[in-house]
Amino acid sequence: MKPPRKLHIKSYGCQMNVYDAQRMVDTLAGEGFIETKSVDDADLVILNTCHIREKASEKVYSELGRLRVAKHDAARAGRDMRIAVAGCVAQAEGEEIIRRAPAVDVVVGPQSYHHLPELLKRAGTHGRAIETEFPAEDKFTFLPQPRREAIRARGISAFVTVQEGCDKFCTFCVVPYTRGAEVSRPVARIIEDVKQLADNGVREITLIGQNVNAYHGEGPDGSTWPLGKLLHRLAEIRGIVRLRYSTSHPRDVDDSLIEAHRDLPALMPLVHLPVQSGSDRILSAMNRKHTVAEYRKAIDRFRAVRQDIAFSSDFIVGFPGEREEDFLATLALVTQIGYAAAYSFKYSPRPGTPAAEMQETVSAADMDERLVRLQELIDRQQSAFNVAAIGTTVDVLFERAARNVGQIVGRTAYLQPAHVMASSDIIGEVRPVRIDSLERYSLLGELVSPAPAIRPALSETNIGA
Numbered sequence: 001m002k003p004p005r006k007l008h009i010k011s012y013g014c015q016m017n018v019y020d021a022q023r024m025v026d027t028l029a030g031e032g033f034i035e036t037k038s039v040d041d042a043d044l045v046i047l048n049t050c051h052i053r054e055k056a057s058e059k060v061y062s063e064l065g066r067l068r069v070a071k072h073d074a075a076r077a078g079r080d081m082r083i084a085v086a087g088c089v090a091q092a093e094g095e096e097i098i099r100r101a102p103a104v105d106v107v108v109g110p111q112s113y114h115h116l117p118e119l120l121k122r123a124g125t126h127g128r129a130i131e132t133e134f135p136a137e138d139k140f141t142f143l144p145q146p147r148r149e150a151i152r153a154r155g156i157s158a159f160v161t162v163q164e165g166c167d168k169f170c171t172f173c174v175v176p177y178t179r180g181a182e183v184s185r186p187v188a189r190i191i192e193d194v195k196q197l198a199d200n201g202v203r204e205i206t207l208i209g210q211n212v213n214a215y216h217g218e219g220p221d222g223s224t225w226p227l228g229k230l231l232h233r234l235a236e237i238r239g240i241v242r243l244r245y246s247t248s249h250p251r252d253v254d255d256s257l258i259e260a261h262r263d264l265p266a267l268m269p270l271v272h273l274p275v276q277s278g279s280d281r282i283l284s285a286m287n288r289k290h291t292v293a294e295y296r297k298a299i300d301r302f303r304a305v306r307q308d309i310a311f312s313s314d315f316i317v318g319f320p321g322e323r324e325e326d327f328l329a330t331l332a333l334v335t336q337i338g339y340a341a342a343y344s345f346k347y348s349p350r351p352g353t354p355a356a357e358m359q360e361t362v363s364a365a366d367m368d369e370r371l372v373r374l375q376e377l378i379d380r381q382q383s384a385f386n387v388a389a390i391g392t393t394v395d396v397l398f399e400r401a402a403r404n405v406g407q408i409v410g411r412t413a414y415l416q417p418a419h420v421m422a423s424s425d426i427i428g429e430v431r432p433v434r435i436d437s438l439e440r441y442s443l444l445g446e447l448v449s450p451a452p453a454i455r456p457a458l459s460e461t462n463i464g465a
């Protein structure tokens with residue numbers, strides 16, 4: 001029997017890339033590859049790149065420079081190491097990677113991972129292979145189901161891609177160019193994936209997509225299902241105790257999603273709803289296709305059906321043309337909404353996007369100063385949100401043993417890490433925890449009851465469909 005070949009994947013960026021990396025591992029498992037944590041003993045190294053990072057392409061080329069040395073060392077030791085570049089930089093740069101990085105064997109765009117085995121074979125016979133087209137077929141139809149052992153090793157929480165691509169064309173963003181137009185997976189395939197995950201111990205599913213709430217997949221009845229209807233159906237799958245979704249666009253908050261939050265206890269009351277700026281003038285320059293008032297209205301709709309709902313968001317400071325009054329409007333919006341968490345970044349241009357051509361740039365000093373002010377405000381809100389948990393009893397889904405011996409760590413409904421002293425038997429269960437204290441961003445507490453609040457049955461996942 002041939003010994004397994006070793007695969008090392010270095011993944012950057014969003015949850016979608018984490019999920020894609022897992023699907024590449026699943027695809028290549030069928031070709032006899034097993035994962036290794038080390039580049040040095042790998043037969044195949046895949047850089048799963050992200051174009052959102054600042055100077056993304058240049059960082060990929062310097063990483064490829066390091067890999068060229070590793071490949072050279074492997075060859076001297078008599079091993080044939082292959083290098084593949086995947087993800088959004090692969091899509092955006094394509095042939096340029098082949099031209100500038102002779103050590104690279106395969107370049108594959110995010111829509112073509114299912115062709116990886118064939119591309120590796122092609123590279124073996126023809127030297128190098130590239131595929132960055134948007135293929136007519138849906139890659140998900142061709143990707144193999146993850147193996148049982150792989151699901152179990154990945155833990156009790158899993159991502160499932162339900163939608164890819166974006167038609168919004170925000171002026172700062174490369175996603176519509178690198179991931180293509182919005183495409184939704186059919187409901188039946190998603191149900192199949194979730195049942196298989198539940199059957200193998202997964203308890204929490206996060207549905208992911210660049211514009212996840214623009215989901216419009218074909219239902220089993222032939223009609224188009226919105227995200228809310230899909231969530232209703234997934235909540236019926238035995239074993240799944242928590243549902244989440246990310247990332248949403250304010251314009252796509254529809255009745256079905258609001259109803260899902262109203263009706264489904266399994267749908268967690270934390271919504272990531274990026275707004276980017278609190279100024280209508282800047283939102284318009286960003287081509288966000290919504291106003292501040294519309295964003296607030298979307299927030300109010302969630303709050304009207306679930307009083308315990310909390311929000312996180314994304315912000316860009318220093319977008320071209322942003323004046324002090326625009327930034328103050330952002331601070332005012334943050335103050336008004338009150339976030340449980342938020343991510344904030346200084347604007348940096350992405351080549352090929354309309355914003356990269358905008359002339360009225362904000363000085364580095366102004367950007368730095370605004371980012372500090374915004375982050376201080378967000379940090380205060382996040383701390384207040386976490387402190388408010390002290391003294392309360394919250395449900396925690398336990399995930400794994402913590403670094404401190406004897407401690408088990410899980411997540412609250414709001415994704416706060418929570419630690420308790422307990423046996424590892426509680427992993428995979430939702431248990432009420434009395435929160436005693438807060439250590440930075442982690443809650444510390446005690447199990448309230450020795451009996452499980454929810455102990456979902458394993459392996460019987462078939463309800464209805």
Ligand code: SF4
Pocket residue numbers: 166167168169170173174175176210211249
């Ligand atoms: S909505 Fe805007 S920021 Fe989000 S993926 Fe689409 S273009 Fe990018």
